[in-house]
Amino acid sequence: MTENVDTTLAPKRVRPPSNWLSRLFESKQLGWIALALAVAIPFINATPYVLNVLTTAAIFVLLASGLNIVVGYCGLLDLGYIAFMAVGAYTAGIVSKAFELPLLFTVPVVLVMTILAGLIIGAPTLRLRSDYLAIVTLGFGEITRITANNLAITGGPSGIFGIPGILKIGDFDFQQPAVFYFVTVFVVAGMVLAAARLGKSRLGRAWRFVREDEDAAEAMGIHTYKVKLLAYIFGAIWGGIGGVLFAGHFSAVAPQSFIFLQSALVLMAVVLGGMGNTRGVVLGALVISLLPELLRDLAEYRYLAFGILLVIVMVFRPQGFWPARGYEPERVPTGDKEPAVAGGTK
Amino acid sequence: MMQLIWDGLFVGSFYALIALGYSMVYGIIKLLNFAHGDLYMLGAFIAFAVLSSLGGIPASLSIGALLVVLLLSMLLTGTAGVLIERFAYRPLRGAPRLAVLITAVGVSFSLEYGVAALAGPNPKAFPIRLEGEVFNLIGARVSLPQIVLMIIAGLLMIGLNSYIHNTSTGRAMRSIALDRNASLLMGINVNSVIARTFFIGSALAGAAGVMAGAYYGKIDFLMGFIIGLKAFTAAVIGGIGNIKGAMLGGLVLGFVEAFGAQWFGGQWRDVFAFAVLILFLTLRPTGILGERVTERV
Numbered sequence: 260m261t262e263n264v265d266t267t268l269a270p271k272r273v274r275p276p277s278n279w280l281s282r283l284f285e286s287k288q289l290g291w292i293a294l295a296l297a298v299a300i301p302f303i304n305a306t307p308y309v310l311n312v313l314t315t316a317a318i319f320v321l322l323a324s325g326l327n328i329v330v331g332y333c334g335l336l337d338l339g340y341i342a343f344m345a346v347g348a349y350t351a352g353i354v355s356k357a358f359e360l361p362l363l364f365t366v367p368v369v370l371v372m373t374i375l376a377g378l379i380i381g382a383p384t385l386r387l388r389s390d391y392l393a394i395v396t397l398g399f400g401e402i403t404r405i406t407a408n409n410l411a412i413t414g415g416p417s418g419i420f421g422i423p424g425i426l427k428i429g430d431f432d433f434q435q436p437a438v439f440y441f442v443t444v445f446v447v448a449g450m451v452l453a454a455a456r457l458g459k460s461r462l463g464r465a466w467r468f469v470r471e472d473e474d475a476a477e478a479m480g481i482h483t484y485k486v487k488l489l490a491y492i493f494g495a496i497w498g499g500i501g502g503v504l505f506a507g508h509f510s511a512v513a514p515q516s517f518i519f520l521q522s523a524l525v526l527m528a529v530v531l532g533g534m535g536n537t538r539g540v541v542l543g544a545l546v547i548s549l550l551p552e553l554l555r556d557l558a559e560y561r562y563l564a565f566g567i568l569l570v571i572v573m574v575f576r577p578q579g580f581w582p583a584r585g586y587e588p589e590r591v592p593t594g595d596k597e598p599a600v601a602g603g604t605k
Numbered sequence: 606m607m608q609l610i611w612d613g614l615f616v617g618s619f620y621a622l623i624a625l626g627y628s629m630v631y632g633i634i635k636l637l638n639f640a641h642g643d644l645y646m647l648g649a650f651i652a653f654a655v656l657s658s659l660g661g662i663p664a665s666l667s668i669g670a671l672l673v674v675l676l677l678s679m680l681l682t683g684t685a686g687v688l689i690e691r692f693a694y695r696p697l698r699g700a701p702r703l704a705v706l707i708t709a710v711g712v713s714f715s716l717e718y719g720v721a722a723l724a725g726p727n728p729k730a731f732p733i734r735l736e737g738e739v740f741n742l743i744g745a746r747v748s749l750p751q752i753v754l755m756i757i758a759g760l761l762m763i764g765l766n767s768y769i770h771n772t773s774t775g776r777a778m779r780s781i782a783l784d785r786n787a788s789l790l791m792g793i794n795v796n797s798v799i800a801r802t803f804f805i806g807s808a809l810a811g812a813a814g815v816m817a818g819a820y821y822g823k824i825d826f827l828m829g830f831i832i833g834l835k836a837f838t839a840a841v842i843g844g845i846g847n848i849k850g851a852m853l854g855g856l857v858l859g860f861v862e863a864f865g866a867q868w869f870g871g872q873w874r875d876v877f878a879f880a881v882l883i884l885f886l887t888l889r890p891t892g893i894l895g896e897r898v899t900e901r902v
Contacts (some may be wrong), residue, residue, distance in 0.1 A: 336706045383887035390637040391886060394837050397878035401834065409872045447746050470703075519830065523714060530707055559726075562718035569711025574696045577704040 289538060290452070299527040301437050310436045314443050315598035316548040318504050321447045323528040324454045324537065325497020331535035332458050333490035334470030335385075336393040339400025340525050343495045345517040346376045347502020351409060352419040352512045362507045364424045366500070373499030374492055385484055391439045400522055408514040418513030425507040434507070439605065443504055450497060455537040457493065466490050467535065520562070524548075527565055531572060606854055607744035617859020618758040622813040623836035624843070624851040625765060626806025632782045632846030633802050634698070639709040639763050640689060641810055642833020643716035646826060648682040648811025649731070649818040650720050656732040664684075668753065669686045671819055676756070678815045679808040687800050688806025695796070713833075721826040727824035731818040754816045761809060768805075769848060778802055782846065831875060838882040844892030853893060854886050 295426055300313060310357060315436050322344060331339045350372045351365040380399045384392045407413040414420075424434030433442055465486045468476040477483050524547055532543020551561060623645055630638045659670075684893075693712050697705050734823045735750035769775035778800045780788045789795050818824045835858060843854025858878060865877035885892065 312646055330703070334701070334703050336703055338710065380883075383883060387886060387890050390706060391841075391890070394637060394639075394834070395883060395886060398834055398838075398882055401831070402876050402879050405872070405876050523710065526707070526710065534703075559722050560718075563715055563722050565719060566711045566714030566716075569714065570693050570708050572703045573700075573708040573711065574693070577697075577700055 269361075290448075293541070294444070294448050297448075298441065301440060305437055307436060310440050312549070312552050314436075315438070316509050316545055317443045317447045318501055318508065319525070319528070319548040320541050320544040321450050321501045322498060322525045323532070323540050324447075324451045325501065326525050327529050327535065327537065327540045328454055328457065328466075328497065329490050329494035330529050331533075332463055332465075332466040332470065333487055333541065335389055335487060335490065336526075337396045337401070337491075337494065337522075338393050338519070338526065339380075339396035339398070339522055340494070340498055341401040341473050341517045341519075341521040342396075342403035343373050343376060343498025344502040344505060345403050345407060345512075345514075346373050346495075347499030348506040348512045348516075349413055349419070349502070350499075351503045351506045352422045353412060355506075356419065357422070359423060361423055361427060362503055366503060369499045369503055370496060373495040373502075373580050377492040378488075379412065381488050385487045385491065397519070399523075400517070400519060404514050404517045407517070408533050413512075413514075416514060418511060420511035422506050422510045422512070422552030424510070434510075439507065441506070446500070446504065450500060451537060451541060454493075454497065458535070458537065462486065462489065462551060470535075524565075530569060534578060577593075607742075608746060609867055610860070611742075611745035611747060613825070613860035613863035614856065615755060616862065617648070617839075617856035618755050619813050619817060619855070620832075620835055620839040620858050621852045621855025622758050622761060623832060624682075624812050624839035624855045625848065627833075627836050628760060628840040628843070628845055628848060629778075629802050629806045630852035631840070632848075633778055634781075634785075634799060637709060637837070638694075639833065640712040640716055641708070641806070642829035642831075642836065643713050644682050644686055644807045644829070645786060645810040645817070645832055646720065646824070646829035647685055647716060647815040648678045648814030649824040649828065650724055650729075650826075651681050651811070652678045652815040653724075653729055653731060653824060655763075659820065659837060662877045665697075671733055671735070671815070675812055675815045677751075678752060679811050682811025682814070683804040683808035686803040686810075690800055691802040691805075695799075716771065717826050717829070724826065726826065728823050731820050731822050731824055734822045735819050750820060754820060757816065761812060765805065765809070766848060774798060835878055838878055838885075840881060841890075841892055842885055844894040847892070847894050850892055850894035857893070 297313075297317070301310060322340065325343075326337060326340045329335050329340070347369045350369045351362050354360065354365040354368050355362050380396060381392075384395045384573025407418075408416050425439065426433040426434055435441060465476070465481050465507070468479070468481060469483050469486055471485055476486075505516070525544075528544040528547040529540050530543075531547070532541070547565075554561065557564075619662055623641065626644070627638065627641050630636055630641070655674050655677060656670070693708050694705065697708055735753070739748045741747070741748050769778060777788065778794045778801075780791070780793065781795055781798055785795060814824075814829070817828075836855070839854035839858040840851050841854070842857050843850030843852065845851075857883070861881055862874055862878055866874045869877060
C-alpha cells in the first residue's frame with residue numbers, strides 16, 4: 260500500500276509518460292539541463308538588465324521551493340511567507356553593516372533569526388486548525404512589514420542601504436553582477452535540490468502523510484505537531500537564505516519589498532506549478548517572475564488574471580498544473596535492516 | 606479616557622459588522638472567506654460609482670442619499686457574495702481545506718485587482734462626506750455622523766440577531782452549522798440557505814464599507830485587506846462561528862486598539878491588534894464566548 264489515498268491510481272503509476280513533453284519533464288537530466296541553461300545565458304546575453312531580471316527570478320525560485328516545503332509537502336497554507344525573507348534580509352543587512360562583514364558571514368545569524376521567527380509563529384498556531392495558521396501568517400507578514408517600517412534599527416520607511424557585498428577575496432569582488440548571478444544560481448540550485456531530497460526523505464513522507472490525512476498520520480505514530488513545525492522551520496530557513504541573496508542583490512532593503520502581494524505571488528508560483536512537485540514549482544516560479552517582464556503592457560490586468568487563474572486551477576485542477584506523481588521509489592527489502600516502525604514504511 | 610472608550614466603541618462597531626459575516630460563513634460551512642474584507646471594499650466602490658454617476662448631492666440630503674445608496678450597495682455586494690459562493694466555493698465544498706483556502710485567496714486577489722483595473726489604482730475621494738457638529742458627551746468628543754453610523758450598525762446587528770433566532774431560515778442556518786447532512790435529511794435546502802448566509806454576510810460587509818467611505822472620505826482598492834484581518838481577529842476574540850461573540854469581539858478589539866494606540870503610539874495599532882490575535886490563539890483559541898469543539902473524524 261502506498262501513502263497515496265486513492266489506491267485505484269496505483270496501477271497507473273508505472274506507465275511511462277506518453278508524449279515527448281512529459282517525457283522531457285520527467286527525465287532525470289532535467290535538473291542538469293536547467294542548470295546548464297541558467298549558467299549559459301550570461302554567455303549569450305549579459306546586459307545588466309538581463310542579469311538583474313535573471314538574478315531576481317533565481318531568488319524567486321528559491322522562495323517558491325521553500326514555500327513548497329510548507330504548502331506543497333505539508334499542506335499548511337502560509338500567506339506571509341515573504342516575512343521570512345524580510346527577517347533574513349534585514350538581519351543580514353543590519354549585521355553586515357554594523358560589523359562591516361561580508362554578507363556571507365551573516366548566514367549563521369540569519370538562520371538563527373529565521374528559525375526563531377518560524378518558532379514564534381508556528382508554535383502557537385500549528386496545534387490549531389490549519390486555517391488559523393493561514394490567517395496568522397497573513398497577520399505576521401503585515402506585523403513584520405509594519406515593524407520594519409517603524410523601528411529605528413531597520414531604517415524606517417527608507418530601509419537599509421549600502422549593504423556590503425556578499426564576499427571579497429583580495430581584488431576579486433563577488434558582487435559584480437555576472438559573478439553574483441552565478442553565485443545565486445548555484446546557491447539556488449543547491450537549495451532546490453536539497454528541498455527536493457528533503458521531500459523524498461522519511462520526514463518528507465511524514466509531511467505528505469500529514470497533508471493527506473492528519474488523523475491517520477497521528478494514528479500511525481507520527482508526531483504531527485513536531486513534523487508540521489519542522490516543515491514550517493525549513494520553509495523559514497529557505498526564506499531567510501532568499502533574504503540574504505535579496506540583500507546582496509539590491510544592496511538595500513526596504514519595507515515596501517515585503518508587502519502581501521509578494522507573498523501571494525510566491526504562493527501562486529507554488530500552486531500553479533503543482534504543489535509538492537519541485538520541477539513544477541521551479542517552472543511556476545520562472546513563469547510568474549519572468550512573465551511580467553515579457554508582458555509589460557498588460558500590467559494592470561496581470562494580478563486580476565493571476566487571481567482568476569488561481570480560482571480556476573483550484574476548481575478544475577486542485578493539484579496544480581503539474582502535480583507530483585503519487586509514486587514512491589520501489590523499496591527493495593534488504594533483510595538486514597530492522598523494520599521501520601513509523602514514517603510511512605509498511 | 607472617555608474619549609478612548611468612545612473611539613473604541615465606534616471603531617469596534619465597524620469591526621463587529623464585518624466580523625459578523627466572517628463568523629456566519631465560518632460557522633455554517635467552516636470556510637475562512639479571505640475575500641470578506643474585499644467585499645467591504647466592493648461595497649464602498651459600488652456606492653462610489655452610484656454616487657458619482659448621480660452627480661452632486663446637496664449637503665442637506667446627504668444622510669438620506671447615504672441611506673438609499675447603503676441599501677443599494679448592500680443588495681449588490683450581497684449578490685456578489687452569492688455569486689462568489691456559487692462559482693468559487695461551491696464546486697470545492699468537499700475538497701481539501703488547502704484548496705478552498707487558496708481559492709479564497711484567489712477570489713480576494715481577483716476582487717482587489719478587478720476593482721483596481723476598473724476604477725484605477727489611486728485612492729478615490731468619496732462623494733458624500735458626513736460632516737456634523739462635534740459636541741461633548743461625558744468628557745468625550747462625539748460627532749453626529751458617528752452617532753448616526755453607530756445607530757445604523759446597531760440596527761443591522763439587532764436585525765441579524767433576530768433573523769437568526771426567530772425565522773425559519775435562521776433556524777435552518779443554525780441547524781446546518783450543527784450538522785449539514787442531518788439538515789439535508791430533514792428537508793432543508795442546504796445550498797439555498799448557504800447562499801443566503803453569504804448574501805447576508807456580504808451585505809453587512811458592504812454596508813460597513815459604505816459607512817467607512819462616508820466617514821473617512823477616502824477609499825482605495827486595498828482598504829479591505831487590513832480590515833478583513835481585523836475582523837477575523839474580532840471573530841476569533843469573540844469565538845468564531847458565534848454571532849454574539851463576533852459583536853463582542855469587535856467591540857473588545859476596538860477598545861484594545863484604542864488603548865493600545867494611546868499607550869504605544871498610533872503606528873503600532875495594527876501590530877498590537879495582531880499580537881492580541883496570536884495571544885488569543887495561544888491561550889484561548891475558542892474565544893470569549895466560544896465553546897470547545899472537538900474535531901470529529
